[in-house]
């Protein structure tokens with residue numbers, strides 16, 4: 001068998017699971033389209049009971065098992081590859097068993113590859129094919145801009161109400177009130193949810209209401225003017241570890257979508273220069289147009305999975321908001337990753353995150 005040259009191959013990690021076979025299958029198809037080869041890599045390690053020397057381990061043959069698993073993985077695909085080859089595609093499958101830690105082995109094998117197709121190389125379960133990223137607080141440092149804008153708007157409203165009714169003014173807390181009632185939700189849901197927590201019911205009003213009028217729409221409009229002003233004045237910053245992570249996810253052969261409740265999502269992506277990293281965008285405007293219920297309902301994430309041609313089980317959800325991880329759990333997604341930016345790791349786990357990191361780069365084999 002001819003071995004594909006390093007820069008002309010997709011490297012895929014194999015571990016004998018159904019998920020890894022799905023990665024192999026996808027890689028063969030992708031390689032056919034790109035006209036490059038596929039290189040299957042499986043790492044093995046000598047089991048090393050405490051205190052035992054390598055050659056004293058009995059009854060196990062990790063190297064031999066590895067070779068067999070690799071041969072099976074290649075065999076399953078070779079039948080399909082054979083059919084494609086007949087149609088004029090030039091893919092070649094090679095394979096290699098390497099002793100060492102799986103992450104190190106793959107990173108090494110993936111050097112100079114056209115693509116490293118292995119969800120495990122980016123800390124994801126094998127079998128996942130796409131990642132759905134929240135925006136504010138996950139990719140960009142804009143959750144705190146939203147939190148400050150909500151505070152400015154609600155405090156102005158609450159102060160005025162306190163003066164008018166002769167009751168004490170209790171400020172909006174940009175930490176707890178934001179996380180609990182507003183973060184991750186659509187603007188209207190966030191407004192209603194915080195007001196309800198203070199037993200305040202306001203009329204809905206209409207999109208034509210002036211900013212600051214005592215309606216859900218009027219207050220939301222005032223908050224949006226503040227957010228836009230702050231972003232204009234201060235710019236939009238990314239989380240560098242997140243950008244690196246999205247790039248690695250793409251390099252690992254997974255597709256990416258951004259799923260944000262914000263109606264300003266497109267503008268924020270553009271200001272941060274990260275629009276091109278995503279295959280699909282489902283945002284506050286999509287939700288409005290397609291009448292999708294907002295987070296914590298799973299519908300926006302489900303729409304993103306559908307747009308990418310994936311089942312929920314093939315997608316990971318990455319979220320910093322409590323409402324967001326709840327949506328990921330409710331939708332039955334393959335993996336829910338919480339990003340803790342506000343010291344609420346336990347709350348993210350309680351609401352449905354499978355794992356919590358404080359920076360997405362922690363998921364990379366070499367952060």
Ligand SMILES: O=P(O)(O)OC[C@H]1O[C@@H](O)[C@H](O)[C@@H](O)[C@@H]1O
Nearest residue numbers: 136146183184187261262263264
């Ligand atoms: O008001 P926008 O830009 O449509 O955003 C709505 C919401 O979008 C979410 O992404 C943020 O977590 C919330 O804080 C924000 O309020």
